[in-house]
Amino acid sequence: MSKRHQVIIVGGGPVGVALAVDLGLRGISCVVVESRVGLPSIPKGQNLTQRTLEHFQFWGIVDELRAARIMPPDSPIGEVTAYRSLSSEYWLAPPGREVVRQFYSQANDRMPQYRMEAVLRKRMETLPNVETRFGWSATRVEQDANGVSVSIAKEGGAGREILEADYVVGCDGPRSLVREQVGIARGGTDFDQAMVLVVFRSRELHEGLKRFPERSTYRVMNPELNGYWQFFGRIDVGEGFFFHAPVPAATTKDNFDFHGLLQKVAGFKFACEFDHVGFWDLRVAVAEQYQVGRAFIAGDAAHSHPPYGGFGLNNGLEDAVNLGWKLAAKLNGWGGDALLVSYSDERRPIFKEVAEDFIAKRIAREGELLNTVTPEQDGAAFAKMWHEFGTDVGWRVSGYEPHYEGSTVVAGPPGGVSSAHGDHVVKARAGHHLTPRALSSGRDVFDELGPDFTLLAFDASDGAVAAFEQAAGALGIPLKVVRDSYAEPRKGYESRLILVRPDQYVVWCGDSAPGDARGLMAKVVGRA
Numbered sequence: 049m050s051k052r053h054q055v056i057i058v059g060g061g062p063v064g065v066a067l068a069v070d071l072g073l074r075g076i077s078c079v080v081v082e083s084r085v086g087l088p089s090i091p092k093g094q095n096l097t098q099r100t101l102e103h104f105q106f107w108g109i110v111d112e113l114r115a116a117r118i119m120p121p122d123s124p125i126g127e128v129t130a131y132r133s134l135s136s137e138y139w140l141a142p143p144g145r146e147v148v149r150q151f152y153s154q155a156n157d158r159m160p161q162y163r164m165e166a167v168l169r170k171r172m173e174t175l176p177n178v179e180t181r182f183g184w185s186a187t188r189v190e191q192d193a194n195g196v197s198v199s200i201a202k203e204g205g206a207g208r209e210i211l212e213a214d215y216v217v218g219c220d221g222p223r224s225l226v227r228e229q230v231g232i233a234r235g236g237t238d239f240d241q242a243m244v245l246v247v248f249r250s251r252e253l254h255e256g257l258k259r260f261p262e263r264s265t266y267r268v269m270n271p272e273l274n275g276y277w278q279f280f281g282r283i284d285v286g287e288g289f290f291f292h293a294p295v296p297a298a299t300t301k302d303n304f305d306f307h308g309l310l311q312k313v314a315g316f317k318f319a320c321e322f323d324h325v326g327f328w329d330l331r332v333a334v335a336e337q338y339q340v341g342r343a344f345i346a347g348d349a350a351h352s353h354p355p356y357g358g359f360g361l362n363n364g365l366e367d368a369v370n371l372g373w374k375l376a377a378k379l380n381g382w383g384g385d386a387l388l389v390s391y392s393d394e395r396r397p398i399f400k401e402v403a404e405d406f407i408a409k410r411i412a413r414e415g416e417l418l419n420t421v422t423p424e425q426d427g428a429a430f431a432k433m434w435h436e437f438g439t440d441v442g443w444r445v446s447g448y449e450p451h452y453e454g455s456t457v458v459a460g461p462p463g464g465v466s467s468a469h470g471d472h473v474v475k476a477r478a479g480h481h482l483t484p485r486a487l488s489s490g491r492d493v494f495d496e497l498g499p500d501f502t503l504l505a506f507d508a509s510d511g512a513v514a515a516f517e518q519a520a521g522a523l524g525i526p527l528k529v530v531r532d533s534y535a536e537p538r539k540g541y542e543s544r545l546i547l548v549r550p551d552q553y554v555v556w557c558g559d560s561a562p563g564d565a566r567g568l569m570a571k572v573v574g575r576a
Contacts, residue, residue: 053079053179054379056198056213058186058226060084062093062161063347063364064219065168069107070372072175074499076379079179079211080172081186081200087169090324091247091283091290093161094264095125095358098145099481100365101154102552105494109171110154116163118284119264125158127265127279131423131434134257134266134280135315138423138430140438141261147446151472153484153494158264160283161361184209189216189229191342215375217344219368222333224349230340236333237408241276242299243354245326246291246306247283252318253310254286268313269437271422275415276330277356278313292355294330301325330354332403338367338392346371351399356410359402366450367395373499373550377573382524387574390457394466398450401468406448446472452553453479457572459556474540476557482548485537493530497552500526501572504546506534512545512561519566525573547572 055071057064060082071078096113104110114121126144130136145156172178181200184207188199196216200209218226227234257266257280267279278293291310306325311317332353338345347364371391377383417437423430449472453464460479474483484494493504501520505513513529520527534544543557547568555572562568570576 052195053077053211053213054215055079055375056081056196056211056216058189058198058216058218059220059224059347059349060180060182061219061221061347062165062168062361063368064217065165065172066103066107066365067217067219067346067368067372068178068180069168069172069175070103070368071376072172072178073107074372074376074380075177076376077177077179079181079213081181081184081198081211083183083185083203085182087162087165089162090245090326091160091162091281091288092245092355093164093358093361094158094281094283095362096157096159096164097358097362098149098152098154098156100362101157102152102494103365103369104167105154106497106499106552107171109167112170113159113164113167114157116167117157117159118163118288119158119282120285123285124262124264125156126263127267128260128263129267129269129438131268131418132270133268133313133315134260138434139260140434141263142438143445145445148472151474151481151483153492186220186225189218189226189343191216191230196342214379215342215344217346217371217375218349219345219347219364221348222352224345226343227335227345227349230343232338232340232345233336234333235336236331236403238332239276239330239411241294241330242297243328243330244291244293244295244299244304244306245324245328246310246322247324248289248291248310248320248322249287250289250318250320251287253280253289253314253320256314256316256318269414269418271415271418273415275411275413275418280313295327299327328354332407334396334400334403338396339388344371344388344391350395351403353403353407356407359399359406363395363399363402366398367391369551370395374574377550382526382573384570384574384576386576387457390455390574394452394455397454397466398468402448406468449480451477451480453477455479457555457574458553459562459568459571474537476541476543476546476554478554478556480554482546482552482554483540485540487530487532487538488535489532494552496528496530497548498528498550500528500550502528502530502548504541504548505529505531506538506541506544507532508544509560515561515565516545516547516569519569522566523569523573523575525569 055078060080131138346367421429449470453460454466547556
């Protein structure tokens with residue numbers, strides 16, 4: 049029998065390891081069970097958002113992550129979208145995530161997922177309270193009122209063990225054993241469409257793409273595909289690429305001309321060397337809930353979708369951060385059961401809307417737009433349609449602003465709901481991600497945020513600050529106070545007092561202390 053841990057994490061991919069890092073840094077003992085020993089070489093999960101880089105900042109490894117980049121540091125991240133082929137005269141190079149850069153403390157980045165995973169694993173190895181069981185698989189999950197037990201088996205061997213803990217988190221992918229054994233159903237949209245992933249090398253393709261502004265992704269939209277993408281992504285700058293596209297259902301590695309498809313989508317001939325050909329099904333799936341008792345699911349176990357827009361990996365890491373501090377708060381005695389319940393209540397609506405609005409509806413919308421008119425039928429009408437298409441492409445960045453206004457552990461607006469739809473503004477709003485601003489010291493607000501709750505006090509009265517400190521002290525909630533003047537650029541927050549939780553989301557803001565500061569503090573940690 050192994051020693052008892054506080055959390056068992058089933059699945060040691062990027063989400064599971066990220067959760068282990070987050071918990072380990074918070075002093076929580078956990079064990080990661082993962083059948084893989086090494087890391088895969090398929091270059092998926094490339095697009096890392098600004099928000100994801102903030103996580104690495106707080107884990108203390110943002111510089112290590114950027115050093116793992118394969119593309120040159122000054123290589124732009126973004127996409128080109130072309131009509132019918134990359135040789136078309138109709139193409140767009142719409143703004144990318146740079147349009148929301150000021151609202152985050154870090155710039156976004158791009159690298160193969162396995163490079164990011166290596167950085168996370170190395171950080172995890174430095175944490176003495178995190179144990180790893182690489183080369184082991186979970187076979188059974190059980191729970192009762194006192195804790196959980198997970199039976200594990202050594203891959204290719206006779207080893208068997210039972211791990212015990214207070215909680216278990218399934219980060220074990222779309223075929224999650226944890227999700228299945230605790231009885232969580234999944235639903236979503238199955239497009240009944242086979243897709244291919246080709247990894248290849250071609251210097252000739254790299255040369256052919258020089259007609260465009262330098263970008264990392266090159267997407268081709270063909271009206272005949274009804275909104276489905278064909279796209280090339282750079283692995284490096286020079287020759288490494290991957291390619292996704294719909295293919296007939298019966299396609300295999302041996303019965304299809306993949307080189308011909310690549311050249312058709314590019315619109316010109318080029319030589320290439322193949323490194324990998326694989327297939328996947330185009331579908332979107334979201335779990336009905338993310339928690340049953342002491343068991344939770346995160347990442348692809350909770351939600352999965354095609355690689356359209358980088359939502360999967362980034363949302364999975366956000367799951368880990370959202371759940372990590374809440375588990376730690378509960379295990380450390382200052383968080384309530386309602387705080388754990390809020391994980392599912394906050395995260396599930398976000399990805400449900402991502403699945404329905406930012407992916408499924410987008411595919412339908414783009415297919416509809418592209419089939420309204422062709423340039424041969426009516427040049428002016430096509431130009432108008434193409435402009436509208438470009439507007440839609442840009443909206444998916446600026447209009448994607450996940451927030452928790454409807455959370456039970458946030459003092460949000462009346463009638464507020466948690467949603468993936470929103471707008472990026474500097475103003476501090478309960479339920480929304482805090483926008484970084486400079487302090488009078490020259491340091492950024494994010495440099496002062498700690499692992500627990502933070503009260504930003506800008507020319508606030510001593511009595512208002514004391515009300516929060518006394519309430520937090522009475523409830524045993526760790527609270528850091530950051531004082532500064534209420535002057536530009538901090539006036540952009542439009543509040544003198546801002547209460548920020550450990551994942552950098554605002555839970556309350558105002559100019560004076562609330563009438564019941566203790567009640568507010570109890571609410572935001574699930575003890576109201």
